[in-house]
Amino acid sequence: MTLFIEQCLNGLQFGLLLFMLAAGLTLVFGIMDLVNLAHGSLYMMGAYFAATFTALTGSFIAGAVLGLAATLVVGMAVEVIAMRRLYGRDHLDHVLGTFGLILFFNELVRIIWGPAGLSLPLPGWLQQPVSILGFQYSAYKFSIIVVSLAVAAGLYLLVMRTRTGMLIRAGASNREMVGALGVNIKLLYTLVFGLGAALAGLAGLMNAPILTVQIGMGENILILAFVITVIGGIGSIRGALVAALFVGFIDTLGRSYFPDILREMLSPTAASTLAPALSSMLIYLLMAIVLIVKPEGLFSAGHR
């Protein structure tokens, strides 16, 4: 039972982490109509920056804050230099252009930090377990849950309750009209892209102590973020949250319990051969089912 609760918390943590990545992706798509494959590169940059700044300053918190700021700046620079030229073009152009950016970022990281990965050590106070409702859980994973929930709430307030959020929503539904009303739409887009980049960077730097910081780390998780945006409905932040939690739970619980279930049904050898392959298939199966029932995703933003 304890194990089950722990796995549920792991699923929640993983899901919330994925939400941050998917939220940036879906925000940029919903508002700028831009498919950004290089989102995973920003995730990677966040992790690299945080690892570097933590090593420089000696403080995890300072490293994380500086890393986040640096990712925000890189994101806005990418928007101004490259992305701006892709708006209004075919989706194929987005895919190719941002694919080129991935190659660029991977090589850039290789030149600056070298081909070997980095590690981001945790400070002592995050390594101890905390006790929640009478059982022990990793303090760091718990803090990821808390931070992600805070970010999700902040994002909701920003988009639904502030003037900037109103402009963002207005820009999503009619770009020219907002521009005609005197809003600096270019600046708004740069800010939104920077926000998406910062969310990706935050996800990257929070995941960095759990995994290693390495080239290509963004690409695997990007696919999951894509699956989430497809399930949730592209452009919908609420959909991204629900789908991210679904995917986080199914992936985590699937990996820990699916082999046992399979062992009940098949011979042990067949089960141990098939289990790793099949449990990594579960989320794609979920996606296929959602698509059969609702081709536009669970919470489609409408016209797209």
Place this chain on the structure above:
Amino acid sequence: MPFRLPPLTLRNVVVALVLIALALLPVYSQLAGDRFALTLFTRIVILALSALSLNLILGFGGMMSFGHAVYLGIGGYAVGMLAKEGIYSGFIQWPVAIAASALFALVTGALSLRTRGVYFIMITLAFAQMAYYIVSGIARYGGDDGLTIYKRSEFFDALNLSNKTQFYYVCLVILYLAIYFVYRLVNSRFGMVLQGTRSNDARMRAIGFSTYRYKLTAFVIAGVLCGISGILLANQADFVSPSMMYWTRSGDLIIMVVLGGMGTVAGPVMGAIAFLVLEEILPILIKLGGVPFVGASAAARASEYWMIVMGPLLLLVVLFARGGIDGLLNLIGDKFKQRGRS
């Protein structure tokens, strides 16, 4: 429909010359003793076939598949897995590989084609990654490390795929057949309907075509053609690994198609040649170009990072040269024609 020779434009002349040059390549390789050229061009011919198949759905059908490399993996793994189980006959391996590609294309295509636009891009990508993770997880067939194939597909005694020249010509003949097949297909009624759905799907449905079926058929045909190039790729490398179907490989295929010219029969072939040759010579160019500025050793080191040039180069092609090589040739051809007239 009787076969009519295509009109004599600059583009068609260049394409014909390229196809003839490909046929003569082993002669050059033999005379110059350049073994590497033969290996490189075998790879180019094989990947040209995959680019050609992708173009059928991407360029002519307007279906933006971002998981096309999965068929390279399926074709390759069908050969690899059967070889691992001791079945080397090409008469079994190849039909199984083709059937597996067709089945995968049918199932994932039927699901993916329910969606359009960005959803389609992401779904094809996700299905390809699913296959990637499945293969990575099967320890019996090498998992992440891949699977070595100890014997190439066997047909009859006269045909020995282990002979490099013979294997090259097998690949080339298959490519030529595929080019002819695609040429006939896109100019047939089926091809016209397919191109109609690319331009305006709703209108095609309104005049009574079941566009879903046409698109699914094209999707399966493209999957099978790419599966065949997977078979060839596995035989060429004597090795299969999950990285054959990693999503960046799908990206490479899209680049080849766009670089060569979308929606043209021969464009992807030229795109594949350009892309793979560029991959070989870009490091050399950086090395030579850098020597006067930063010295020989720094230039040699810089050449390892050729991807940092390739990435922005792609971005530039996308932004400024959408017609690709094909469009460029047509542009030059038109210029000549105008000059001749005036």
